[in-house]
Amino acid sequence: MARTGYRDRYRADHDSAGLQSIPNINSISRLEGDGEFVFTYGHPQLGSSYVLEVRVVPQEYSSYPSEHFFLVFACNQDIPATISKTLEDFMTLSSGLRVQEALRVLSQNITTSIVDEGRTGSVIDEDNDTVMTDMEDEGFGSNEDDEEFEDFDFGDEDASHDDAIFGLGNENKHSTSMAGVKTDPEVLRRIRRDFRAVRKAGFKVGRICGFDEQNENHIVSISVRVDKLCLSDETREAWNLRPEEFIVLLIKYSGDYANFDEVIDRAAGASNLDFCLRKSTKYKPTVRQATSAFVSGKDKDSENPANAASQIVDDDEDLNLLAIGKSIDTFMRSDFVSMLKLRWTKGLTWDSAKRELVRLERSMDSAPQNNIDVPVLQNANGADEKSNEAKLPAFLAKEYLLQHTEISLPVVAAQFAMRFFVRCTDYCMVCHQKVEGNFEALKPYVCGDSLCLFQYMAMGFGPSIDLEVINHPNVVDLLISFCYAGLQKVLFHSQGNPAAPAPTNAFREFPTGLNLQVPRIVPQGYPVAAERFEKAEQIANAMLLDPISVQFDWSCSTVKLTYANDADRLRAGMWVVVVAKPLGKGPSPSLDVLHHGRIEAICGRKVDLHIASSHTLPPSGRTMDDLPATGDGTSQCHMVLYDQNLDDLTSHGKAFAMALLLSATPPVASMRTHITENRNRQLDRWSQLVPSAAKLLRWIVASNRSFIVQVDDLSTDNDTGLARPNERISGVDGWLQFRFAQGSPEKEVRFQEELKTVQKPQKTILAWHGSDVCNWHSIIRQGLDFKVVANGRAYGDGVYFGRDFATSLGYSGLRGMGNPNGANILPLTIWPNSSLKITSALSLNEIVNKPHEFKTNVQFCYVVQHVHWIQCRYLFVKPDPSIASTLMGSMSKGTSNIMSSEFEQDPQHIATGPSGTKLCVPRVAIPSAQDHTVEKPLSSLKRHAMGHSGDSDDEDADDISFLLSDDETPEGDTRKRLRLDTSTVSDIIELSIVQTDKTDFRPGTLDLTSLPQLAPPSYATSQAQKTIGQEIKKLQKIQASTPLHELGWYIDFENMTNMFHWIAELHSFDGSLPLAQDMQKAAVTSIVLEIRFGRDFPMSPPFVRVIRPRFLPFMHGGGGHVTAGGAMCMELLTTSGWTPVNSLESVLLQVRMAMCSLEPHPARLESTNQAHRADYTIGEAFDAYTRAATGHGWVVPKDLQEAVTAMMARVPNETK
């Protein structure tokens, strides 16, 4: 317990130091990681504009405040020697000092050193200003004149320039106006670091426009290829994504480039950022695409919600919208910065930051509240969010925000957008709060708040109805049919008690809050409050409220008002329903015909109508052409207005009105013809579709949260592209098949996790789930029927499944539904305009193969109590026999199957087709049947998903040079090439980790007696020992927890006798490297390195050299940054390139990467012949190192000679 308090103590000390005034210290940045922070120091003798930035890294942090000490070093590259010396000396002085004391002592010592130096004017080299001026002539990203950049180490990720966030002034803040980008190298460097961090985090970066003086706006694209997001095939398909497409976040800066700290400091509303999330075939959109995305995101789209047909044609014109894209755009524009601030200042998770934001917004008017409940929020939800993070791909789950000192806002924004995208089904698309409830849907939707539903529809979120009608007409038919059947069940249940609530298994949610206007017609016996109407008229099975008496003339679509003053109630553009009796004494005297129309013009008592749609009441299944004639201009009819709000009705009234609207909805095939005939046509402007019906249709399609797509090729479609014949299950003749998936990506992951615990070869069993056609509207929104059986009559609580088709079929038909209207009309539950005319529906499901753990497992039925053990795979629907023959004709054509490979069911649990027939299920249709030894399970893929780290080959060369301009010179200067930028290095490292999945390296096989054995040097100080000791501890931990082939290095810590002298091995190189191939030929499994630490470590770099095998020298075409004498030739390992925060892990990785480098030549072994192997000696290594360093102009460490020679005296087998 005592040890856990050090962090708090340290943090408190740090915070209070920030609040105190310490002479010459201007700002103290926030804490990072294990207590690191940066402070800025200014002194008149340094020049008024000069800011010394000092990074403070506590060591032995966990013993604070007793045995710890501080490493301090300057972030500036150009510090006077006297300050440098002061900082170095401070390490020993700082032991045991508390933060404030340490800062005081340090500040004083620096001041003393400057004053003692006695130089007035400027201690800093005036050249510095010259350099800055020269920068003005540099194009952004140009690197013609790299000598001038030499003084700016753009590659140094560790150089932090954070401004103070509390307490002290920040007058040293750099100007960030874009006009200053070119003149202010600081901003330029910051931009580059920020973007490099984006690449390092696993994204691709594209500079679209701006970041120079010419443009007011600056747009950058941050993208990730869909396959890197580790989504299941079902999810990808449901979200309409292809693996090779890119999800692109566009960030627009208007005016300034605002870095993280500036965004945090500014008021949220003053942020100059804008965001757009889109889908693209390229990682980097064109300037036109990007700029128009920002325009369409705001104005264009609201004008023209879904120009569906043109979208299909103009794929290359605009970036594709994502179903969730608009929602995320809005979210990021309105909340991202505010949430980030809350998160940052209060240490909240994203979810609790959102909750806190909502709470703050709600309490805006009331008195300011204290934050007592915030930690509670965090505690309550932190764990929950953590478990969700585990389901994200690693590069999104990594808490970038908490792991870096200098934060790149673009990285945070990209992680935010992508992680929200991947987990979009967990959140309301409108209010973006977590959606509660246990059905984890596959498609994003809204929460239960009706305001959210309204916004969802009003803002055009969700799928485009036009696209759905074009691409999946039968699915749209199915959705309408299910809805219609569900409505009929509500109506049926309400008979006798019209006020009764809707049966919960049929209809749980009505389209509430959409201001859906319906005709003034209510079902028979409907209780209407007297004040709601003046008069009512009874017709066949309904009641007309306040009808207008008219004479209807069908031939010219006009009505003549019986009473002239009724004209006052009418206006052009209004929608009405004319209710007419069939002319003459027809066969159905109880039938009325309803004509839905819009008022075109009113002239006296004459009203011109546009009739959009007509149908009978009760519904008869007759098409419009087939309707009995009505309205010869003389007969009296009624007309009612479309001015009743659906929300005002009881569920009985709602069901009736919605069914009426659906009756007036034309067949899907007609809609499809309408849209496809002309690409500028949209459904909601179609004159044949009543606006309220169009709205309802959108709700039906958009509120479906399952993924349904047709398998069969129906004769009603001419497009063969709709079918998926290779996924067709044979053995279920007479039924239409759809692929059917439910449940969020997370549910799929949990399902897969569960499968891992199954020992049998078949991880799952197949079983049928049948339910009344009327229940499927609800099932596709809320999940399979979970029966709660209170009295134990059946088989317990859970989802019921049948092994045999017939068992489930018993549950699937139109049971309990009377047909009061005789046999000559179709059953009431069938949507009259359906081309499928469904009478039954069944799903085929995969269930985790653990029947003994099911709630019930009897001969014919399983009851499964865990919803995540179930995944729906297929939906089978039976068309009405009256049209089945037409459909079946074409279906049998599809039966000549391209069945590649069949899924073999567990012999003990075989699901059968109708009348016990054998089912032939294609293997491709059953994900769990895929070979898991070949294909890694999704969850483990996710754990390792690094995004694009490493594969930068196809990135825009301009962007690369923009990001790395000072680090990678196209040709010539090897000195440049050797300076490895840390972010580039780790990109490549991550690549090598991913690619190296096997190793021939065996630890412990190295014969240590053949290597130098050295005793500790005389200069072994306790501080150096402490630092090296910590490094050893860290590396031991890493080595113990990382698979060897991923690690790529190995140190035999057990046999390490002298901590100042290490032997390390590099191994498991990518087999495509010439070096790896040479090693294999030579039967060498590792490169043996020696690392020696000098007196001044960690202020001075360790000496690193290869002992064996010998590399082909550079002069003979070799490479890998290995000198002729075996020493590594890297600026990192010289005084010029070294910083004390370099960990030995990063040294090992960078040495490894230097060896893997293919430039200017790839590393080769000198000989693959056994006989030619002589170890490099320390002497030749030292000579080669000093030669190379001097040649490059790098500073050789002062303590190098000593490090090399101090231990040499005791070397028995070292040959100098």
Ligand SMILES: [Zn+2]
């Ligand atoms: Zn909501």
